[in-house]
Amino acid sequence: MDLKDLYRDVIVDHNRSPRNFRQIEPPRHDAEGFNPLCGDKLHVYLRLKEGVIEDISFEGSGCAISVASASLMTEALKGKSEAEALTVFERMHGLLAGSDDNIGDLTELGKLAALGGVREYPTRVKCASLCWHTMKSALTGTGTATTE
């Protein structure tokens, strides 16, 4: 197992320069995510217009995997419908947790596929999945997400 499979260039890049790292002013949907294991905290914001994610952003602190995953997520979900976003959530869950059923065609995940290396590191899966759970909470209005 090569460390480069985990820390791929796109992940290192998004960790160094996170995209959409900012707040969105109300009206908005938002949720906080917390990983009690490592202390990672994320806040995900999104604005919906007619069922489409018009804007999505995040703030917080975390490891490279967690920041890169959130940054990549905001890029991937902007312009997607709610239903599409939840489908991507399911596919990411499959990709990260290692259940292949939900992944589908990896090429359709685009840059998100770079997070696939995480599945070889069971202790790090929660780092990558935190932002996705937080996004889902923001979308469905269920408040705080944790990885526990």
Next chain:
Amino acid sequence: MSASPLPQSTRPDFAALREDFPILHQQVHGKPLAYLDNAASSQRPRQVIDAVTYYEEHDHANIHRGVHTLSQRATDAFEGARKRIAGFINAASERETIFTRGTTEAINLVAQAYARPRLQPGDQVLITWMEHHSNIVPWQMVCEQTGAELVVAPIDERGQLRMDEFERLLGPRTRLVAAAHVSNALGTINPVAEMITLAHDRGVPVLLDGAQAVPHGSVDVQALGCDFYAFSGHKMYAPTGIGVLYGREALLEEMPPWQGGGDMIRMVRFDRTEYNDLPWKFEAGTPNISGVVGLGAAVDYLGAIGMDAIAAREQELLAYATERLLQMPGLRPIGTAEHKASLFSFVLDGVHPHDIGTIVDHDGIAVRTGHHCAMPVLDFFGIPATARASFALYNTEEEIDRLAESLLRAREVFA
């Protein structure tokens, strides 16, 4: 807990002692294991593993009351170990040495059986800012139950207790002080003798959390004069699931039992139960007998090497690690107390501790990353997590070199 340099003539052969630890002789990710997570849990020497195995293969039965041979052997092994463990911390008698699951259970026992019946609304329990969660939450719970207040003595930028504040906060309503002997997140060795004197001058008893102290230096509970002292087996080369609460006999006698059940009673009727004598009054249910056997073997092992020699060796490792790691650009040590036990907590610019943990693991090096169950300490330093290398008697300078080199690689990954 002080250490003077080792004269060559009396210096144990630490390289040979390392051979006693079978688990260290393996590869992780194709590299020799460098185990630097001893503050979380240390490894067992062959002597401890063998003692537990021998007990399991030859002597196991339930202890006390059995008339058959194995029960007698198990009882002898159990109570014999208690005697040696009591001697190891210089308790005045075995009656003052109560077996628990670990430090956490020992502190909960004191919170519920000592503090809870005594605390009145408005009374105070004084702790410090550098406590492990296990020396915070039991006190929060008992304060909730009694209306007492939890008071926290602050620390300074080096991670040392502010003694002026500690003294000031020892007030007329303070009923108990509970403090770490050694901080698990920072390595700070607290001036416990001075703290105990200040507290006792005001008639306040003191509990020390010794989980990080007992493995790293000689602890004499009578010389310290503390009222309670809690520690865990698995951080001192013994198995998990066994620990000790030392308590002064006069206090233990006054305390009601904590848990009810078998072994803690002398006589049970439906209208009345007489409790057993110390220490069994606080040991309800069948205990972790093989754990006690293992802990007994661990104190034999440590006693044969000598705690002062171990303390001196670990100070060499700490000094080496501190010098080596401080050369690393962008590294900030967390916890720079004048008196420190053998652990080095740090953050590295541009590399999150969690990523450090994964990257050095690839080089076969085990360090802990996260909040070390001491979230308020990290809040104080304004960081969510640190990486922590913690040393035991079997670690080497070469392992510290490997950690330093691996940290350079971590910086390269994110450069």
